[in-house]
Amino acid sequence: MPICTNTFLLIITLITIHVADNNQPLSGASTVVEIPHIDFIEMSAVQPHESDPDVIWDDDFGLEKAYLESSGKIDYEVKFGTTGGSMEAGFEKDMIEGKGNRKVAFGDFPSNRNVLRAGEHFDEIYWRIYVKHEYGWEGAPAKMSRATSIVSARPWRQAMIAHVWSGEGNSLTLDPVRGVDEQSAKVKTQHYNDFKNFHWLGNSPCSEFQISSTEESGYWILVESMVRLNTPGKNDGLNRLWIDGRLEAERTNLNLRGTYTEHGINAVFLEAYWNEGAIKTENRWFDNFVISTQAIGPVVSPANPVIHKTLYHGRDSLSAWEIELATDYSGNSIVFQSKEIRPQEAIKIASENGTFSGILQKKSKLTSGETYFCRVRQKNYNNIWSDWSRWHQPFTVE
Structure with missing residues (x-):
C-alpha cells in the first residue's frame, strides 16, 4: 500500500530526530561531568629524606613509631602511594577531639623519653604532611598542626607556637604566638595553651586554597610549613605555609621569643580538633610526615x-x-x-x-x-x- 506524502515526511522527521539525539545525554544522565584530580603519585622506593642528615623525623605510617604521645590507629587502606598507611584524623558527628594525634619531641625538649636528637638547639624547622579529606567532606576543623617551644616538664610551658589552623571559610592560616615577655625574656605562660599569657602575632591573610571545601575533597594535598625564630632582640622571625606546592600564607618580621634563648623549637604536633564539634561523621587522613631543618617539598x-x-x-x-x-x-x-x-x-x-x-x-x-x-x-x-x-x-x- 503506497505511503502518503504526509506519513513519509513524518517518518523521515522521526528518524532525523532519533539520529540527532544519539550524541545527546540519555534521559536523566548528567550533562556536567565532575572535574577530577590526581589522587597520588607512586613514589620511588627510597625517599631522599630517609637518609638526609637535616631530617629530624619521618613517618609513612607503615608501622607504629615511638612518638612522645600518640592516639588513633593507622589506616592501611587509605594512603598516599601504594605502601605504608596513614594516620586517621577524622571525626564522629559532634566530636571535638578527633580520632588521632601525634606528638614529636626533639632537641632541647624537657623530657628524657622519646626525644629525637636530644640536646640540640633548633631555631628553624620545616614540617610536611599530606592531607586527604573524605570525598564529599563538609566543614572546617579548627586545628591541623603546630610547632612549639616547650620550656618545662609538665605542665608544659610554651615560649612560642606556630599554629597551622583553619582560617576563614575552608582555608588554612598561620597563627603564631609569643609566650615570652618581650623586654625581660621571662616565659609568661604557666601551662600548655595558656591563652591568657599569649601574645598573638596575626592570623591573616589566610590561604587562597580552600583545603577543607567539598570541591577539594577526595585526594591527597601537600601541606608544608616552616618557622624561624627571631634573632634575639630583633623582629626578624618568619612563618610560612605552602599548600599543593605554592606559598599560600606567610608572617614576616615576627618577634617570636623576645631575647629568650634557653630553648629553641622542640616539638611538632599533628592534631584533629574541631572547636565547635564535627558537623557530621567523616574521615580525614595524614600521611608522609617529615620534620627537617631544611625545606622538604613533595614526594620523589x-x-x-x-x-x-x-x-x-x-x-x-x-x-x-x-x-x-x-x-x-x-x-x-x-x-x-x-x-x-x-x-x-x-x-x-x-x-x-x-x-x-x-x-x-x-x-x-x-x-x-x-x-x-x-x-x-x-x-x-x-x-x-x-x-x-x-x-x-x-x-x-x-
Whole structure:
C-alpha cells in the first residue's frame, strides 16, 4: 500500500530526530561531568629524606613509631602511594577531639623519653604532611598542626607556637604566638595553651586554597610549613605555609621569643580538633610526615611515574580521561600530553601513553631533579568532557 506524502515526511522527521539525539545525554544522565584530580603519585622506593642528615623525623605510617604521645590507629587502606598507611584524623558527628594525634619531641625538649636528637638547639624547622579529606567532606576543623617551644616538664610551658589552623571559610592560616615577655625574656605562660599569657602575632591573610571545601575533597594535598625564630632582640622571625606546592600564607618580621634563648623549637604536633564539634561523621587522613631543618617539598618519583586519578563519581560511566604535566604551577611549560586513557584510574607517564613536548620533545622520560605539576580531565560515555582541573599535585623526579 503506497505511503502518503504526509506519513513519509513524518517518518523521515522521526528518524532525523532519533539520529540527532544519539550524541545527546540519555534521559536523566548528567550533562556536567565532575572535574577530577590526581589522587597520588607512586613514589620511588627510597625517599631522599630517609637518609638526609637535616631530617629530624619521618613517618609513612607503615608501622607504629615511638612518638612522645600518640592516639588513633593507622589506616592501611587509605594512603598516599601504594605502601605504608596513614594516620586517621577524622571525626564522629559532634566530636571535638578527633580520632588521632601525634606528638614529636626533639632537641632541647624537657623530657628524657622519646626525644629525637636530644640536646640540640633548633631555631628553624620545616614540617610536611599530606592531607586527604573524605570525598564529599563538609566543614572546617579548627586545628591541623603546630610547632612549639616547650620550656618545662609538665605542665608544659610554651615560649612560642606556630599554629597551622583553619582560617576563614575552608582555608588554612598561620597563627603564631609569643609566650615570652618581650623586654625581660621571662616565659609568661604557666601551662600548655595558656591563652591568657599569649601574645598573638596575626592570623591573616589566610590561604587562597580552600583545603577543607567539598570541591577539594577526595585526594591527597601537600601541606608544608616552616618557622624561624627571631634573632634575639630583633623582629626578624618568619612563618610560612605552602599548600599543593605554592606559598599560600606567610608572617614576616615576627618577634617570636623576645631575647629568650634557653630553648629553641622542640616539638611538632599533628592534631584533629574541631572547636565547635564535627558537623557530621567523616574521615580525614595524614600521611608522609617529615620534620627537617631544611625545606622538604613533595614526594620523589621515578622518571616514568605511575599517576593515579581520583575515582569517577558520575551517575553514568567513565569513558576516558587525559592528563598533562607542566614544570610550573601555572602550566606555562607543558611537557607531556597523554592520549585518551580508558577507564582505568592510573597511567604510566611514558611514550606509549602520550607525547613528550616542549623542553622534553623527543624524550621518553621526565628530567631528574625537576618538579612537575599535573592537570586532568575526564569524559563520560555521552562524550561530555569535564573542564580541566587546575594545576596541582606536584612531585619531584628522583
